[in-house]
Amino acid sequence: MTNDPAPQTSPQLHYRSCNLCEAMCGLVIAHDGRHVLGIRGDEDDPLSQGHLCPKAFGLRDVYEDPDRLRTPIRRTKQGWEAVSWDSALDETSERLLAIARQHGPNSVAVYQGNPSVHNLGTMLFAPTFVRALGTRNRFSASSVDQLPHHFVSYFLFGHQLLLPVPDVDRSDHLLVLGANPLVSNGSMMSAPGMRRRLAALRQRGGKLIVVDPRRSETAAKADAHHFIQPGRDALLLAALIHRVLSTGGATLGRLGPHVTGLETLRAAVARFSADRVAAAVGIDAATIEAMADAFAAAPTAVCYGRLGVCTAEFGAVGIWLVTALNVITGNFDRAGGMMFASPAIDVLGQTGRGGHDRWRSRVRQLPEFGGELPVAALAEEIDTPGEGQIRALVTSAGNPVLSTPNGRRLEAALGGLSFMVAIDIYRNETTRHANLILPPKTGLEVPHYDLIFHALAVRNTARFADPLFDGDHDGRTDAQIFRALTRRLQKGATTRRRRSPLARAQQAAQQALTPTQQVDLALRRGPVGLWGGRLLQRDGLSVAALRAAPHGVDLGPLQAQIPGRLFTSDQCIQLAPNVLVADLDRLAALLVSTDVVDTPTFDLRLIGRRALADNNSWLHNAPTLMAGRPRCTLHMHPDDASARGLLDGELVGLRSRIGAVQAPLHVTDAMMRGVVSLPHGWGHGRSGTQLQVAAQRPGVSVNDVTDGALLDTLSGNAALSGVPVAVTSAAPLA
Numbered sequence: 113m114t115n116d117p118a119p120q121t122s123p124q125l126h127y128r129s130c131n132l133c134e135a136m137c138g139l140v141i142a143h144d145g146r147h148v149l150g151i152r153g154d155e156d157d158p159l160s161q162g163h164l165c166p167k168a169f170g171l172r173d174v175y176e177d178p179d180r181l182r183t184p185i186r187r188t189k190q191g192w193e194a195v196s197w198d199s200a201l202d203e204t205s206e207r208l209l210a211i212a213r214q215h216g217p218n219s220v221a222v223y224q225g226n227p228s229v230h231n232l233g234t235m236l237f238a239p240t241f242v243r244a245l246g247t248r249n250r251f252s253a254s255s256v257d258q259l260p261h262h263f264v265s266y267f268l269f270g271h272q273l274l275l276p277v278p279d280v281d282r283s284d285h286l287l288v289l290g291a292n293p294l295v296s297n298g299s300m301m302s303a304p305g306m307r308r309r310l311a312a313l314r315q316r317g318g319k320l321i322v323v324d325p326r327r328s329e330t331a332a333k334a335d336a337h338h339f340i341q342p343g344r345d346a347l348l349l350a351a352l353i354h355r356v357l358s359t360g361g362a363t364l365g366r367l368g369p370h371v372t373g374l375e376t377l378r379a380a381v382a383r384f385s386a387d388r389v390a391a392a393v394g395i396d397a398a399t400i401e402a403m404a405d406a407f408a409a410a411p412t413a414v415c416y417g418r419l420g421v422c423t424a425e426f427g428a429v430g431i432w433l434v435t436a437l438n439v440i441t442g443n444f445d446r447a448g449g450m451m452f453a454s455p456a457i458d459v460l461g462q463t464g465r466g467g468h469d470r471w472r473s474r475v476r477q478l479p480e481f482g483g484e485l486p487v488a489a490l491a492e493e494i495d496t497p498g499e500g501q502i503r504a505l506v507t508s509a510g511n512p513v514l515s516t517p518n519g520r521r522l523e524a525a526l527g528g529l530s531f532m533v534a535i536d537i538y539r540n541e542t543t544r545h546a547n548l549i550l551p552p553k554t555g556l557e558v559p560h561y562d563l564i565f566h567a568l569a570v571r572n573t574a575r576f577a578d579p580l581f582d583g584d585h586d587g588r589t590d591a592q593i594f595r596a597l598t599r600r601l602q603k604g605a606t607t608r609r610r611r612s613p614l615a616r617a618q619q620a621a622q623q624a625l626t627p628t629q630q631v632d633l634a635l636r637r638g639p640v641g642l643w644g645g646r647l648l649q650r651d652g653l654s655v656a657a658l659r660a661a662p663h664g665v666d667l668g669p670l671q672a673q674i675p676g677r678l679f680t681s682d683q684c685i686q687l688a689p690n691v692l693v694a695d696l697d698r699l700a701a702l703l704v705s706t707d708v709v710d711t712p713t714f715d716l717r718l719i720g721r722r723a724l725a726d727n728n729s730w731l732h733n734a735p736t737l738m739a740g741r742p743r744c745t746l747h748m749h750p751d752d753a754s755a756r757g758l759l760d761g762e763l764v765g766l767r768s769r770i771g772a773v774q775a776p777l778h779v780t781d782a783m784m785r786g787v788v789s790l791p792h793g794w795g796h797g798r799s800g801t802q803l804q805v806a807a808q809r810p811g812v813s814v815n816d817v818t819d820g821a822l823l824d825t826l827s828g829n830a831a832l833s834g835v836p837v838a839v840t841s842a843a844p845l846a
């Protein structure tokens with residue numbers, strides 16, 4: 113796919129990987145030194161092999177966007193005014209320090225949005241800034257959509273970032289729960305070009321089975337698709353494991369000596385037979401048993417569960433059971449199963465392994481995980497008076513008003529803060545409440561190496577890109593902004609956090625290096641990895657080497673790495689940690705009542721949806737991506753529409769316990785009966801924002817109806833899948 117470059121003489125070519133989503137597609141960008149003339153997929157990229165999606169053009173649209181902020185701005189009674197970088201940075205640090213001095217460090221909170229993890233400068237410099245704040249009130253988008261994955265990795269493998277990846281390119285049987293990789297190109301699985309990968313699976317005689325309350329784009333291409341009641345995937349997975357363990361289909365294979373807890377797992381799932389869970393999940397027992405038998409019998413198989421499993425009240429248990437199913441069928445750490453990647457830069461040794469319940473939120477007493485509190489608790493921590501109340505907020509690349517549950521409550525709470533600063537390129541639905549906005553340079557103006565998603569990729573590769581454009585303004589990169597703020601905070605702090613002189617020296621040395629220098633150092637230093645069963649140092653990689661290989665370097669397919677890769681003290685996978693086994697009691701309560709409707713008032717269940725041209729909330733000001741039919745529509749089964757006298761295309765009211773929105777109805781048998789679907793990331797056009805393109809097609813925010821009270825209480829992840837709702841014709845907004 114290309115968009116038509118305007119006729120130019122001798123365009124230059126720039127090679128980089130797209131950092132807009134997890135897929136890391138290789139791009140070839142034609143440019144004239146100031147403007148992007150065209151973008152196409154890089155056929156020589158060893159991971160993406162020429163794939164790209166329409167969002168890639170968002171890189172150009174964002175770079176050129178007249179609404180994008182290019183200098184810091186301050187909110188005054190008369191409106192927004194431009195301020196110098198020094199003035200903005202000084203004011204930010206002074207206000208944060210003053211509030212922390214008066215009310216304690218936890219009175220300052222931090223929220224980091226999804227793009228943070230795709231940004232080299234933020235990844236390298238934001239952690240030191242957050243440490244300098246010294247607050248325990250840290251929040252991020254992770255507790256909206258992925259904390260259960262980290263929770264399970266921490267308890268099973270000993271490190272919250274040691275995340276297994278489906279080896280889709282060599283598997284014979286792919287069981288997908290609550291995921292739509294044809295649209296996402298993988299999530300917690302970087303797999304650009306999923307259409308090609310799934311076609312290859314079918315060509316080699318493999319099977320694709322999809323379980324989802326919606327016949328998604330991926331489900332439409334599957335050998336079999338089964339509707340499931342939203343939020344009940346963990347029950348189905350328990351029944352699949354029960355069936356495998358009770359029919360002699362279990363094998364640990366090579367991992368036998370490296371797995372503990374199999375008998376505990378067997379006892380724990382004994383109450384979840386297919387017969388017992390069938391009514392609760394909406395899939396008959398014979399089908400569940402056949403699904404388990406086929407998975408266990410396949411030469412290689414991998415079960416992959418994502419948002420539908422993870423953003424549910426049993427998210428951690430669900431992701432645990434996905435992993436356990438792979439382990440007990442011999443499909444873990446072997447080709448065609450679930451494996452660990454071997455990234456050229458291995459951040460696991462540089463980051464904390466994680467932790468759970470070391471402190472709790474003030475109002476609801478929700479446990480911390482991995483140093484973060486659930487973002488579903490952010491609003492109440494701001495708007496509930498008392499000792500420890502949050503009085504200042506720093507957001508980075510985030511729009512939690514649209515992207516976290518009960519966004520309207522958060523929006524109201526932001527107005528009560530004493531101070532807010534946003535590190536963001538837009539004045540959006542969240543940042544419009546800030547006192548100061550500090551806009552960093554954008555994707556094409558900064559160097560890029562993906563520190564995180566190489567560790568989640570279905571093939572080991574490495575790719576580095578220098579900035580394409582210098583930027584035509586007095587801009588700062590994320591790295592420069594975080595570093596400048598950190599220095600000011602450290603200088604103004606009256607108390608120092610206790611750190612060893614060595615740790616302080618290491619931090620100072622790291623902070624003195626540019627992002628490119630840090631990538632170079634990390635590439636040269638390691639990692640030490642297991643290659644073909646031998647411990648080897650991967651030589652020869654450096655920024656210079658990657659510059660000389662602009663299409664990226666192929667480091668080969670995923671490799672078996674257990675036990676060496678595990679961080680557990682006994683170097684075994686902990687298959688049945690107490691904390692997860694205990695949570696099965698909560699899951700079993702679903703078996704007592706098979707009624708999936710909580711109350712007659714809210715007789716439908718709401719799930720989300722993702723479109724190829726959407727990237728959460730933040731690319732809706734990109735004109736290229738906003739073309740075509742409106743995407744923020746409510747999908748409903750024809751029988752449900754008929755029962756309510758609703759017609760395709762009419763405006764309907766969607767109501768939950770906490771709020772209401774109106775959206776155009778799309779009637780489709782792709783939906784399961786009793787389930788409706790609304791995409792996330794919409795709800796633009798609010799006063800005070802500066803997003804002119806988005807405002808023309810604002811849509812409505814699904815998080816005006818999602819409920820912050822609904823959580824996976826174990827991991828703290830928001831339960832967005834299966835929110836009880838009602839839909840009526842032209843319902844007045846509550």
Ligand code: SF4
Pocket residue numbers: 130131132133134135136137163164165166167168296297304
């Ligand atoms: S799938 Fe699209 S947004 Fe994601 S990396 Fe590839 S081109 Fe970029």
